[in-house]
Amino acid sequence: MLPFLVRRLIGAFLVLVAVSFITYLIFVKIPGGDPAPRIAGRLATDQNIADIRQKLHLNDPFYSQYWAMMQSLFTGTLKSYSSQLNVVSEIKRGIPATLSLTIGAGIIWLGFGILVGVISAVTAGGLSDRVITVLALIGISMPVFWLGLIARYLFAESHPFSFFPDGEYVPLTQNPWQWFVHLIMPWTVLAVLSIGFYGRVLRSNILDTINEDYVRTARAKGLPPRRVLVKHVLRNSLIPIVTLFGLDFAAVIGGSAILTETVFNLRGVGQYAADSVQSLDLPPIMGVTIYATFFIVLFSVVVDLLYAWLDPRIRPT
Amino acid sequence: MARSEDQADVVSERLIEVNGLKVQFATEDGIVKAVDGVDFELQRGQVLGIVGESGSGKSVTAMTLLGLTRDKNTRFEGEVLYKGRDVLQMNEGELQDVRGNEMSMIFQDPMTSLNPVYTIGAQICEAIQIHERADKNAAKRRAVELLKQVGIPNAESRVDNYPHEFSGGMRQRAMIAMALACNPDVLIADEPTTALDVTIQAQIIELIDRLKDDFNSAVILITHDLGVVADVADEIVVMYAGRVVERANTRQLFYDPQHPYTWGLLGSIPRLDRPKQERLHSIKGTPPSLINAPRGCKFRPRCPHAFDRCIEEPRLENRVEEPGHLDRCWLSVDEKRRLREPTLAGTEEAA
Numbered sequence: 001m002l003p004f005l006v007r008r009l010i011g012a013f014l015v016l017v018a019v020s021f022i023t024y025l026i027f028v029k030i031p032g033g034d035p036a037p038r039i040a041g042r043l044a045t046d047q048n049i050a051d052i053r054q055k056l057h058l059n060d061p062f063y064s065q066y067w068a069m070m071q072s073l074f075t076g077t078l079k080s081y082s083s084q085l086n087v088v089s090e091i092k093r094g095i096p097a098t099l100s101l102t103i104g105a106g107i108i109w110l111g112f113g114i115l116v117g118v119i120s121a122v123t124a125g126g127l128s129d130r131v132i133t134v135l136a137l138i139g140i141s142m143p144v145f146w147l148g149l150i151a152r153y154l155f156a157e158s159h160p161f162s163f164f165p166d167g168e169y170v171p172l173t174q175n176p177w178q179w180f181v182h183l184i185m186p187w188t189v190l191a192v193l194s195i196g197f198y199g200r201v202l203r204s205n206i207l208d209t210i211n212e213d214y215v216r217t218a219r220a221k222g223l224p225p226r227r228v229l230v231k232h233v234l235r236n237s238l239i240p241i242v243t244l245f246g247l248d249f250a251a252v253i254g255g256s257a258i259l260t261e262t263v264f265n266l267r268g269v270g271q272y273a274a275d276s277v278q279s280l281d282l283p284p285i286m287g288v289t290i291y292a293t294f295f296i297v298l299f300s301v302v303v304d305l306l307y308a309w310l311d312p313r314i315r316p317t
Numbered sequence: 318m319a320r321s322e323d324q325a326d327v328v329s330e331r332l333i334e335v336n337g338l339k340v341q342f343a344t345e346d347g348i349v350k351a352v353d354g355v356d357f358e359l360q361r362g363q364v365l366g367i368v369g370e371s372g373s374g375k376s377v378t379a380m381t382l383l384g385l386t387r388d389k390n391t392r393f394e395g396e397v398l399y400k401g402r403d404v405l406q407m408n409e410g411e412l413q414d415v416r417g418n419e420m421s422m423i424f425q426d427p428m429t430s431l432n433p434v435y436t437i438g439a440q441i442c443e444a445i446q447i448h449e450r451a452d453k454n455a456a457k458r459r460a461v462e463l464l465k466q467v468g469i470p471n472a473e474s475r476v477d478n479y480p481h482e483f484s485g486g487m488r489q490r491a492m493i494a495m496a497l498a499c500n501p502d503v504l505i506a507d508e509p510t511t512a513l514d515v516t517i518q519a520q521i522i523e524l525i526d527r528l529k530d531d532f533n534s535a536v537i538l539i540t541h542d543l544g545v546v547a548d549v550a551d552e553i554v555v556m557y558a559g560r561v562v563e564r565a566n567t568r569q570l571f572y573d574p575q576h577p578y579t580w581g582l583l584g585s586i587p588r589l590d591r592p593k594q595e596r597l598h599s600i601k602g603t604p605p606s607l608i609n610a611p612r613g614c615k616f617r618p619r620c621p622h623a624f625d626r627c628i629e630e631p632r633l634e635n636r637v638e639e640p641g642h643l644d645r646c647w648l649s650v651d652e653k654r655r656l657r658e659p660t661l662a663g664t665e666e667a668a
Contacts, residue, residue, distance in 0.1 A: 212429065213424060214430055214433070216430070218432065219416070221421070221443060221444040222416035222447060223417075223444075223447055224413060224447075239434075310434065311434060312479040313433055313479070
């Protein structure tokens with residue numbers, strides 16, 4: 001197990017380096033990517049721009065610039081070109097909102113996804129299966145920004161059903177109840193798409209597994225139907241769901257929650273990333289990229305470990 | 318624990334009685350008459366062989382004994398009596414008490430019949446814990462003991478192995494251990510050797526035969542290979558297209574087979590005591606559709622000896638001197654004895 005882990009971690013580190021380097025190259029080489037004229041402002045002289053280039057070491061070869069940026073990022077001194085704010089502390093400031101949103105939504109979508117998948121598989125072909133199928137397809141088809149705006153319009157603005165506060169993030173430590181109330185809508189909106197998708201995937205997994213010979217063996221042993229379903233069918237059908245969840249969850253933490261964060265103005269990392277990309281502000285982009293890659297790489301290692309734990313056949317011996 | 322065969326015969330007791338069993342599945346293409354009138358009996362200590370091609374209804378019959386074919390699209394007729402109680406009438410709870418406890422089953426493919434994510438021991442213990450309310454440690458000890466009985470070396474450590482760490486033969490041994498975990502009265506083995514190497518096949522059959530005596534139970538051995546049951550079965554039922562075409566004790570079936578289909582099965586076994594044939598003989602054609610079965614004798618389209626009368630279906634009845642030897646063929650006994658020789662010798666195509 002240990003060599004496996006070491007190998008995976010070395011791989012993860014290399015991925016991190018490669019992703020950051022490629023991102024860096026893309027933003028340095030794209031037209032308009034040069035930050036000096038933007039920092040200098042509209043009325044800048046060539047001399048101003050040259051001074052800024054000198055100050056930011058933009059005339060150095062790009063690999064030493066990359067190295068310098070990585071150094072300042074990991075020592076926590078990297079500053080944004082436009083706002084001059086410290087990148088690491090900005091990301092840190094966004095993390096509680098992003099994690100609150102994603103963890104809550106993750107629990108909801110996994111829980112309801114499993115519930116929906118099991119119900120529709122057990123009643124396959126029946127009425128509730130069909131109703132769930134239609135609902136799932138609707139859920140999958142609704143874009144987050146649209147659903148988010150509709151939800152705000154219906155439940156947060158001056159309507160008879162305005163149960164929920166309209167956007168913003170309240171830290172958990174400040175007021176747990178307000179934290180919860182403020183997050184209910186974002187959680188739901190973010191989870192709806194995945195609930196439908198996970199429900200569909202799990203349904204088909206269960207229907208495949210239920211025809212396996214070992215399920216027949218379990219029934220022939222005289223196990224009660226519920227035990228057959230949970231211990232023999234569900235246990236095996238959930239293995240692919242774990243992979244899916246690990247990777248989706250990492251992607252959401254790493255930035256896929258941008259839309260939800262923006263619609264509900266949660267000021268999380270995703271929103272920070274979106275703002276930085278809009279202004280082509282390289283240091284925050286690099287910071288957020290490393291942050292996102294870190295989570296994705298981390299979760300893929302976790303998924304591998306979970307997978308080995310769930311499925312003895314792929315355990316390294 | 319071990320009993321001799323004589324002792325087992327003393328407690329002879331009718332465990333299973335199947336009367337006029339019919340199983341039909343409603344499908345989009347029509348009604349599939351998978352089993353269409355099957356009768357047999359099973360005594361304690363007996364080994365009953367059910368022989369037939371794929372699609373002859375032998376597996377469906379076996380699964381029905383345990384109520385495993387129940388479904389909203391399935392219809393049953395007749396009765397399956399286990400110690401006088403009709404399995405077809407039992408509710409789901411009663412069936413659960415019977416399954417794995419009083420009647421248990423071994424399946425064809427040991428590669429896929431064990432759940433890959435649980436240890437062998439855990440899967441054996443599961444049945445013990447459910448049926449005997451045994452605690453974990455007692456169940457585990459029993460599992461180890463069972464694995465020893467089915468000939469798994471180092472059972473103490475092997476019990477914690479996962480199925481993929483076992484070879485095919487060992488998995489089938491583990492399946493047998495699992496099936497015997499609660500001392501069932503009836504062990505149903507559905508093609509237990511089909512997926513195994515030939516050298517392992519004989520070992521598994523021998524093991525089942527030995528354990529039947531150790532556990533004082535009865536065995537239903539389902540196979541498409543008469544050679545497999547020749548040594549161990551007391552009685553053989555030959556099935557074709559969902560019905561029994563011949564039923565006799567094993568000796569009688571091999572020495573005086575009455576149905577042309579049985580001749581075909583016997584003729585298609587490679588034999589060392591006969592001159593070597595150019596190629597192995599087979600029964601021509603394919604089993605009939607179970608949705609639109611041919612009129613009259615179901616074997617008629619493939620039978621080289623079919624004549625006018627075969628358009629009418631013969632009853633399963635005793636036509637020879639030996640009582641208890643039943644068959645479904647219109648040919649006279651003398652004709653049969655004359656006609657079958659070339660087929661049995663394998664010198665003439667069976668059909």
